[in-house]
Amino acid sequence: MTDRVPHAEPSAGPTAWERVKLARHGDRPHAFDYLQELTTDWVELHGDRAFGDDRALIGGLATFAGQTIMVLGHQKGNDTKENLARNFGMARPEGYRKAERLMRHAEKFGFPVLTLIDTPGAEPGIGSEERGQANAIAESLLTMADLGVPTVAVVIGEGGSGGALAIGVADRILMLENAIYAVASPEACAAILWKDAGRAAEAAATMRITAADLEQFGIVDEVIAEVVPAHVRPKDTIRATGIAIARHLRALQDVHPRDDLSAIERLRAARYERFRRIGAWRETVPGANGYVADAISPR
C-alpha cells in the first residue's frame, strides 16, 4: 500500500465541487467506522459536566497500536434518524466543552490525542449562541494549542470552518484525498461573495479547499490517498489512514517521550512554530519571518 501518491493535476482528478460531494457522501466512513476498524477497548466518555452531552462530537479512550489514546471526532449519522440525533455532525457548545475536558484528561495521563474532523460546521442556533458557541470553540483552540501531549488531526470528510478547527490545532494535520477543509461552506461563500448560493461549484474551485491545495500551502502535512473514493472501499481507506496516523504518532513520540518534561516543552515549541508560520503576506522590508516575504516598492 502506498502511503502517499503524487497529486494529479486538477484536470485529471475530480473537480473541487465533485470532491465536496464525495466528502459529504452519505456512505462515506464516519468517525465510528474508523474507531471500529483501527482501535480496540473503545470506551466512550460523555458530557461536558455543565449542560449536556453532544452526540455530534464524540470522545473516549481506546487502544491504538498498543497504547491508550484519546479519540475525539465529529460523528455524522448513517441514516436520517441518526443524523437527526447527531445533528448532522454539527457540534454545540457542550460538544466543544466536552472535547476540551477530554483533551485535559488526556494530558493528565499522557495519552496522545487523535481527532477525526468531519463536520459541516459548528451549529448556528439560538441555544448555541446563548451557551457561548464562539467561546466554547475559542477555549477548545486554546487548550489544544497548549496541550502537553502529541496530537494528530485527520480531516476524514468535511472540514467545516471554526467548528472543524476547534479540534484541529494539532502537531500533525492529515487529510484524506477527497476530504475538504474550508473557511466557510462553498454555498455560504457563494451566497455572500457572489450573492448566489447556486454558484457554489465555482466558489469551491476558487476557495482552494482540496487536500492537494492545502498540502501545497503547507497547512496540511500529508494527504492520504483514496485510490477509489472512501465510500467505495471504506476498509482500505481506513487502514491507509491508520498506517499514516501510526507513523506520525510514532515520529512525535520518538522525539517527545512522554516522561521527559523538556521534550514536552519542545513539543509545544514545535507546535507554536508550526502555526506561527501559516499565512501569506508580504513586507516592504524583506527577510522577516514570513511564509511569503518579498519586497514591494515603498509607497
Added chain:
Amino acid sequence: MPAMRDFFHRRGKFRPERADDERADPQIPEDLWIKCPRCAELIYSRELERNDQVCPKCTYHFRLRARERIAQLADPGSFSEWDTNVRPEDPLDFVDSAGPYDRKLEQTEAKSGEPEALIVGGATIASAPVVLAVSDFEFLGASMGSVYGEKLMRAIERAGERQVPLVTISSSGGARMHEGLFALMQMAKTVTALARLGRAGVPHISLLADPCYGGVTASYATVADVVLAEPGALIGFAGPRVIEQITRQKLPEGFQTAEFLLEHGMIDAIVPRAELAATLATLLRLYSRPNSAANAAPALDMAVRNTQPAGLGRD
C-alpha cells in the same frame, strides 16, 4: 463591502436602520447634523465628537474607526505603530463576482485609508504601558486574514517579551473568505500565541465592539483574561440572519447584544465608552503589582492594624 454590511444589517431595538453611505465616509464634515440611528435625534457633529461618538440622548454608541479608538484611549502622543509594512497577498488568486481580491484590496485601501484591518502598536493608557491591537471595521468588515493574524501574533509576542499587558479591541465579521484556509488558520495562530502569553503571566484584556462575529469571537477575542463589551454591541458566532434562515425561528428580543451576553455569563462587564479609559487604567493597575508574599506582607500588616476593632486585643 455591501455583502458584509448586508450580513450585519440591523433591525429592531438594537439594530437601527441606517443607510450604509452615512457611515462609509470616514471624514464627517465638521458642521453637520447627524441623525442617531437608534433614537433619530439630530446631533450636532461637534457635540457627537465631544461625547466620544455616543448619542447624548439615547447613549447609542456609534461605530469608531481604529484610529479614533486609539486616539480616545492612548495617552496623547504615546502610540507608536508597529508592522505597518506587513501587507496582504492574494494567495488563492481569488476572484468573486466583484472581481479579483487583489484589486479589491487596493480599492479598500484607497477608500478606507488603511492598508489592512488591524492596527497594532505600543502605547500608554493613564501612563501604564500596553500593547494595543485594534481592528478597523471599515476595512473589509475587519475580517481576519493573514496580515491581521501575523500583526496580532507579533504584537502578542512583543507583549510577552516586554511583560506588557495586551489590550485588544475587536469588531469584525470573522475570518476573511478571500484568503480561504489561510484565514481560518489565523484563529489557531493567534490563540497559540495567546497560550504562550498566558504562560508568561501577562494579562490580556479584550474589548468587543459592534459588531463582532465568527472567527474573531471564536478565537483570540473571547479567551482573554478580562472580556469587556461596549453597550448595545452585537456579538456572536453565527450572524443573526443565518440563524434565522436555518432555524426558521424568531430571534428573541435583544439577541446577541452585549447585554444578552452579560446575562448569559459570556463576558465580564459592559463598559460605556466614556468610562473605558478609566476602567482599563484600573485593571492595568490591578495587574501591575508584583504578587509576592514579601511585597504584600507590610501592607497587609498595616491593614490589619488599622482595621482592628476597638476594645479587642488591647486595653
